[in-house]
Amino acid sequence: MxxxxxxxxxxxxxxxxxxxxxxxxxxxxxxxxxxxxxxxxxxxxxxxxxxxxxxxxxxxxxxxxxxxxxxxxxxxxxxxxxxxxxxxxxxxxxxxxxxxxxxxxxxxxxxxxxxxxxxxxxxxxxxxxxxxxxxxxxxxxxxxxxxxxxxxxxxxxxxxxxxxxxxxxxxxxxxxxxxxxxTANFRAFFTFHGTPAHAAIQPEQGRSALDAVELMNVGVNYMREHMIDAARIHYAVTNTGGIAPNVVQQEAQVLYAIRAPKVTQVKELYERVCNIAHGAALMTETSVDIRQVAAYSxxxxxxxxxxxxxxxxxxxxxxxxxxxxxxxxxxxxxxxxxxxxxxxxxxxxxxxxxxxxxxxxxxxxxxxxxxxxxxxxxxxxxxxxxxxxxxxxxxxxxxxxxxxxxxxxxxxxxxxxxxxxxxxxxxxxxxxxxxxxxxxxxxxxxxxxxxxxxxxxxxxxxxxxxxxxxxxxxx
Ligand SMILES: [Zn+2]
Structure with a gap:
């Protein structure tokens, strides 16, 4: 046959x-x-x-x-x-x-x-x-x-x-x-660590991890003007640091997905996003852990x-x-x-x-x-x-x-x-x-x-x- x-x-x-x-x-x-x-x-x-x-x-x-x-x-x-x-x-x-x-x-x-x-x-x-x-x-x-x-x-x-x-x-x-x-696609968690404090009594002692997440997102959103049209960046805040507004948030986390036509382009954008995260940490006197969890070419x-x-x-x-x-x-x-x-x-x-x-x-x-x-x-x-x-x-x-x-x-x-x-x-x-x-x-x-x-x-x-x-x- x-x-x-x-x-x-x-x-x-x-x-x-x-x-x-x-x-x-x-x-x-x-x-x-x-x-x-x-x-x-x-x-x-x-x-x-x-x-x-x-x-x-x-x-x-x-x-x-x-x-x-x-x-x-x-x-x-x-x-x-x-x-x-x-x-x-x-x-x-x-x-x-x-x-x-x-x-x-x-x-x-x-x-x-x-x-x-x-x-x-x-x-x-x-x-x-x-x-x-x-x-x-x-x-x-x-x-x-x-x-x-x-x-x-x-x-x-x-x-x-x-x-x-x-x-x-x-x-x-x-x-x-x-x-x-x-499209190529990277995913990474950015976890910020701050200093908790009572938001009314000792705000000057606190350093907010949630502020860092927000500033990072603002930074990335400003970066959008300066990247290739075909790139896509999405994020989800996966930890807001709690639901109490009267506590300075000790920990907060955001998950990013970064896409572009080529994996080499995503690598470059990912490095820029990481730099923005470090910048947000510097501005807020917090620290950041970056954990990449997946990558698609x-x-x-x-x-x-x-x-x-x-x-x-x-x-x-x-x-x-x-x-x-x-x-x-x-x-x-x-x-x-x-x-x-x-x-x-x-x-x-x-x-x-x-x-x-x-x-x-x-x-x-x-x-x-x-x-x-x-x-x-x-x-x-x-x-x-x-x-x-x-x-x-x-x-x-x-x-x-x-x-x-x-x-x-x-x-x-x-x-x-x-x-x-x-x-x-x-x-x-x-x-x-x-x-x-x-x-x-x-x-x-x-x-x-x-x-x-x-x-x-x-x-x-x-x-x-x-x-x-x-x-x-x-x-
Ligand atoms: Zn499928």
Whole structure:
């Protein structure tokens, strides 16, 4: 049997075990660095299918690598499985209805992401065995994509050093290979320590940590005029020092997120923000502790891999849906917020171009391929970016939700166990395995991907954004 048929048949034959696995991970809904059961489910499945598994990597208990094959090329498949806090939601319900108030939910589809990637490596292993293909395939169980950038620690500790290329996918609203980039993003806590005092009796003795937080924020807000337009700086005051106005606050804390198109630009802005924090401490006679807790690098896409992905998307054609599935998606479109609905035409034009967007907007689930030439860079961040600075990397999207659905929202959680989500996941598995298979069959493609990769880097090397003292953790 040829590779294309074998891979497709393998995914289809095992479809029900993959859908029940992704449903289980949806139900577990474990957040960053606490994905113990989700990680174990994926590890056990891959071990049962003949992969050698090593876990607890780079200080991340829930990280693992499952490997099959030998020699080169070494292809990395990136799987995620973390949920988001506060997004608990009943499946299939178009009303906001938490399963458990305050619990987590899979609002970014990472239960599909991890399981679809697992299905891809299983199908590719079967194909390698049948056709005696050389090479090594590795499923990287990557924890804490959300808010902690788990992959950056795996990169820092060298787990990708001997890889030739990496593939990943993400549940989405459109079918596309991601030719664009994403923003780099640092997160850091600034904790100020002052001297407490009664605010009326001995104010002259006190030195306010809250004053320092406020002055730091003022300083950063003045800095905005003098930074590149594409940068974004957000902050949240995480400790005001208490609720008593008649006490000079001894401790106060602010969490900053700093984004820019390139990790080198974020590094520079971060240093300026740190200087402002030191300035605020000096002004208020307080001290400041700075603790960086996460860093995401920008995504460097690889057009050689993306071209292969697009070719397979064209070859497989669009996903077909039943009348029931289309009705389900239409029902969920009634739950889209007014703001998201208003954005739909603009987003569809950005993805498909004006002409195709007009047709696609009539459908409850988008079916067309969003070709590379329409792409804008992503405003958000992903830790896939860190891998992409090390080896040629490509990411692609497959529709898993009704058109217009917002991510990191209960509407996405509610659709996570639908047959639309399952179909998208299985489709992604096929595209991923077929693309990787091209690189196993033709080593010159690996060389081409590496050549483009070097051109994209333009002489730069990975500017490891994590200081040595920065460890994976829940904060
Ligand atoms: Zn995500």
């Amino acid at each position: 040829n590779c294309v048929e074998l891979i497709q048949n393998h995914v289809d034959y095992h479809a029900s075990s993959y859908t029940s696995l992704s449903d289980k991970i949806w139900e577990l809904a474990e957040p960053r660095f606490q994905e113990y059961q989700s990680s174990k489910l994926l590890q056990d499945y891959l071990a049962d299918r003949g992969f050698s598994v090593r876990a607890d990597l780079a200080g991340e208990k829930t990280a693992f690598i499952a490997e099959y094959g030998q020699g080169s090329p070494v292809i990395a498949f990136l799987g995620e499985f973390d949920a988001l806090s506060g997004l608990s939601q009943q499946a299939d319900d178009i009303k906001h209805n938490p399963l458990k108030e305050g619990a987590c939910g899979h609002g970014c589809g990472h239960h599909l992401l991890g399981t679809g990637t697992l299905a891809a490596v299983c199908a590719l292993k079967a194909c390698m065995e049948e056709n005696h293909l050389p090479g090594t395939i590795r499923f990287y169980g990557c924890p804490a994509e959300e808010n902690a950038g788990g992959k950056a620690y795996l990169v820092r500790d060298g787990y990708f050093d001997d890889c030739d290329l990496a593939l990943c996918w993400h549940p989405e609203l459109v079918r596309r290979a991601v030719y664009g980039s994403s 920008n995504l460097i896409s690889n057009s050689v891999i993306c071209d292969q992905i697009e070719r397979h998307m064209e070859g497989l054609g669009p996903i077909s849906y039943t009348e029931e599935e289309l009705a389900y998606a239409r029902r969920f479109q009634t739950a889209i917020s007014e703001m998201d609905r208003k954005m739909m035409p603009e987003n569809a034009c950005a993805a498909f171009g004006r002409e195709i967007a007009q047709e696609q907007l009539k459908l409850p689930i988008y079916t067309a391929i969003a070709y590379g030439n329409h792409h804008e860079d992503m405003k958000g961040s992903t830790d896939v970016g860190d891998v992409s600075w090390m080896i040629p990397t490509a990411q692609f999207n497959v529709p898993t939700f009704a058109a217009g659905t917002a991510f990191h929202a209960w509407q996405a959680v509610a659709q996570g166990k639908s047959s639309i989500a399952h179909k998208g996941m299985l489709y992604a598995a096929k595209i991923m395995a077929l693309t990787a298979c091209d690189f196993l069959l033709d080593p010159s493609l690996v060389d081409q991907a590496k050549k483009i990769f070097m051109e994209m880097l333009g002489g730069e090397v990975y500017p490891n954004p994590l200081p040595p003292e920065c460890q994976p953790g829940i904060w």
